[in-house]
Amino acid sequence: MFKSGFVSIVGRPNVGKSTLMNYIMGEKLSIVSNKPQTTRNNIQTIKTTDDYQMVFVDTPGIHKPKHKLGEYMVNSAKDSTKDVDLILFLTNPDGELGKGDSFILESLKGKQCPIFLVLNKVDEFTQDKVAETLSKYSKAFEFDEIIPISAIKGKNVDTLLKLMVDKLPEGPKYYPDDMITDVQERFVVSEIVREKALRCLRDEVPHGIAVDIIRMKKNEKGIYHIEADIICEKDSHKGIIIGKNGAVLKKIGETSRYELERFLRTKVMLKLWVKVRKEWRDNNNLLKELGYKNVK
Template sequence: MNKPFKSGFISIIGRPNVGKSTFMNQAIGQKIAIMSDKPQTTRNKIQGVLTQPDAQMIFIDTPGIHKPKHRLGEFMVRTAENTLNEVDVILFMINASEGYGKGDQYIIDLLQKVNRPVYLIINKIDLIHPDELLPLIEQYKDKYDFAEIIPISALHGNNVIHMLEVIKQQLEEGPKYYPDDQITDHPERFIISELIREKVLHFTREEVPHSIAVVIENVDQNGNNKLLIQATIVTERKTQKGILIGKQGSMLKKIGKAARKDIEALLGTKVYLELWVKVKKDWRNKQSQLHEFGFRSDEY
């Protein structure tokens, strides 16, 4: 007798920089969400699809919940909070090396209003001594009635397979929402723009914070069996534009070279990547610019 097919939507929430994107990439087995050691890297809901012979799990990687400082930040927090009543399971992820903080209590207060099973995922256990784990579990256990507490290392894959099995058991019988070979609901242009943005964050470090957006201007097949991708990196200040371009274009070349490798791995084809930099002052606080760059909400 065949096992019933299970499916469901799983939201991953938590403070910024707890490893939500790293976990989703690890679970899916392919890079679809950008990773950075800077907080608030994820801006939109990113759905990753894991299809197994007996189940399909759709993970929603949400922006880190934080105190917003601009309209983009408000959009990000609202995006994360709005997923809580739209899913079958919630994974509340924390950073083992940071421990309990005020931001966690804010999320726990939100969860009190939600009628969904919530799993506490203690990530980055590779960064702490094993003796520190039990006190951490005890601390959080008293704050909320979690369905289960699961320690993992998303980066190294420790305990991730067990965690996926636990989630699968929680899901009910349901349809296959996506084809077997589909790993995300986002169009390729979105993923490409995110991979470029990841490289900007990586190479510019603190010099260019989260005041950048990446717009894919054109994707076309050129005459050399390469995919031509033209993209614009938008920033808020002229000084940041100078940093992004670098001396004789060195920084832009470095960003482009690293991004191209990830894009080629994603698409399975050779890519010719052209990058430009434009300045749009204070775009994160302008509704029209937020819409133009894909940040849409009913309240904007």
């Protein structure tokens, strides 16, 4: 019997949703950073084996939105839980059940599909905290399974995967065997640059940046020429992104190029510019241009 189904991964920002999906896929398809609100779109990846096909939806962290981009992100995450076969609710075992998680759990009440509680980052917390968290969460919501894991170390992820496969219904192959994601190459390229920028920047800037690929062309020698704008909200941010003597921008460029070459499996020439677009996160037209589709 062949099994298949859709699995949505939801939770607050920064709990490790993208890290978990990448680990299960064995490939980095969704960007990761230690800053909250890293993922901005639902990113679908597909794992196909002889026995099953699982389609994962990595989602933006659910938070209180402060601008249109935030609303788009939270709506995307919530939409992902409609019509799926399984929901993984991720959180961290810090012993608390705060407002953010209560809000998400409230929105999951009444869903027909199984819901797992996945306590990620057990490597960072004591056994006591894990136990305390388990008891608080299992009182607040009736989960179908509860699994403590470490997505970064892969601890217990095999067990989680087995439990997930158990819950999958019998079904067809929705996608061809060799398809691992539904996102376009150009999107991954812009995300790689955004991730490197997030990682090179101080806390006040990251939420306010976007990356726009303005050119991406392979020449006859197989070398990719890529040009991209890093868009920020303020002149002062532009200065920070460029850095003293261009040092920060250079580092963003170098680290991006390294990963882009691995991803595209060829040499890459990368040019980056920094542009200021005041309040772009509240500008519908700019949001659409930047690929945040269906902004209301």
